[in-house]
Amino acid sequence: MSLKAFIHVQHLLGTGHVVRASAIGRALAARGVEVTLATGNRIPQTVETAGLRIVDLPPVRTVDARFNRFVTPDGREIDDDWRAARRQATLDAFMSEDFDLLLTETYPFGRRPFAFELDTLVEAAKSLPRPAFVATSIRDILVRKQEIHKEEWMAKRALASYDRILVHSDPEFVKLEASFPFAKDVDHLVRYTGYVGGANAPEAPEGLGEDEVIVSCGGGAVGQHLLEAAVDAASLSRRAEDTTWRILAGHDIADDVMETLLRRAPAHVAVERVRRDFPSLLKRARASVSQAGYNTVLDILNAGIPAVFVPFAQIRETEQQQRAEALAAKGCAVVIPEKTLTPEGLAAALDDALALPRNPFQVRLGGAQASAEILLSDLKERFS
Template sequence: MTRPAFIHVQHLLGTGHTLRAAAIGRALAARGVSVTLATGNSLPPLLDTSGLDIVELPPVRAQDARFKTFLTPDGREIDEAWKAARTRATLQAFQAQPYDLLLTETWPFGRRPFAFEMQALVDTAKALPRPPLMASSIRDILVRKQELRKEEEMAERALAAYDIVLVHSDPSFIRLEDSFPFTERVSHLLRYTGFAETGTGGADAPGEDGRDEVIVSCGGGAVGIELLKAALEAPALSRLAGDCRWRLLAGHDIDQESFSALAAQGGETVIVERARRDFPSLLARARLSVSQAGYNTVLDILRSGVPSVLVPFAQIKETEQQQRADALVRHGRAVAVPEKGLTPEALAKAADDALRLPRRDIPVRFGGAETAAEILVDALEARR
């Protein structure tokens, strides 16, 4: 008997949320679950959606890291009419058939500006004669709020409606209480899955691509342009990495004009190209990784064992990547450089420092998407 599942995801700047939600969806589909993935933004071009029924909600993105202004694809700020239309579209998609599982990515532990939509979705689900299993999917680290009451409200919403909270982390490495002060209240809901790989890696990189290179990446989203700019000049300043090729990978959401300007400054020793599906293969061959500290990138770094320089995205009130970078630094696995005031000189020095670190593997649990699917399928079976 088919067990339909509805997954809701909204990415605003980076694409990691959607990559992770799709990975869980694919793992559920592999276990016989019929999965609908409702996405609130344009899907990343490299995303594997095999086995998923995609519902494209009216798309929206954040203007910047303040997460205060949200724009439609044509640059218009969303208003009350847009919010009403978005909510109608979400509820229409959810009510298209009975679902045994509702999985919300991040909510209720984030996406507060979208409470108009998410609370309506949750309330609609809970009001059904036979409510679905309610699960939330969150990464290893939550972004801290300046007002404690907002974090307490997250816990209250989880307690009021949810059966399971999937935490995609290894608790021996990073625990939810490291970033969420009300963890104890929801502890009976938590299920640690291990880190969830997103399945973006394709075949091996062609030829000698990546071999003994410095791979500079900023994820698949629209941020990280300053890191790429600094990396254009850093090779000439590095003692231990100045003799190899630097390959700069720009996210697909970085606009074409900015990308072209970067590419025009490249050459034989500094290659500028778009983010690649074979990124994990490039890292496995590389001398050094230089990147932000996003969830998916850090997993690829840990998997490959490559020395690492981390420049955590830390604009405005963002704290998540800094905490993740700090964890790798504590384990002697990376060198971290502040994003603010980043210079080619600082980046070159960090590259040299990282290459002096002893090679060290950190034993962490992976397979989080598959484990999440097993947890959810077992819970669905128990409800029968």
């Protein structure tokens, strides 16, 4: 009888959360586990979900980076009735089968506004006649909270209800304590997996990406300012004005923004939506200009090309800034604050990045596979 896993993921602005969750799901499925992925937002077409059973929960997204107002696809703000329906849908999906493993992506180290749903889910898992093994999946760097008691709550919640904390990082590069002050309290639950990449990306058509500057802002709805600055910066760079700039916009960037970018773009600038062959484009490119999201940075490190990072840093976001600065300290990137971004500054930063000595920085990879092996070992110990 095969093991069964239930993975819950809620991405709100970017797509990194669902990319990691689906990658771990596929790694478990490849090892014979029946995997259900319950998602609270639309899964982008660029995310591979083959081999997973997908449960579409009532979808929701955030209004902005404050993460304190949430709306349905038609723009209605969620209310108590919506929360009750969402909680019941999640519980029904989980109780429909006898799951051996519950994996909550981020929670309780984030997504606290969804505690109304996730606490019920975790309690259900722990209350089964044969309690499920409960684990959480978190990225390399957490967003710091202004109130220390919220971070203390995260540790207490994990200690009370969780059996394992998977940290998708290379501890030689960044450890949990770099962004979480209560890391020592939960250290016995932590396992570092290495970085989690996405699916094997298709190869780009021959010649595409060759010696280009690839500008990207992830697969979500943020990054418009970066894309607009890049359109103008393409004609200002001294070291890269002679090559194609390929600007890739997330699927949730508005159509009217895309039309404006296309209209303003000079002849040597291509503007299109984000592509599944993005990693192979990077490997052929002269340089990358991007935000500093988890998956994008991983693709850039794999490509080993010079990079300019413009970290997403709206409201209280700290995660991308910390990741970008850590890479800049390794001598393989230049960082520009989002709030001071101009076309002139972006062009100058790219010229500086292209002047850096080639210094590829390697991090531990294979995080999805390592996560699957850790969890299977945990399950074997629990249920043997």
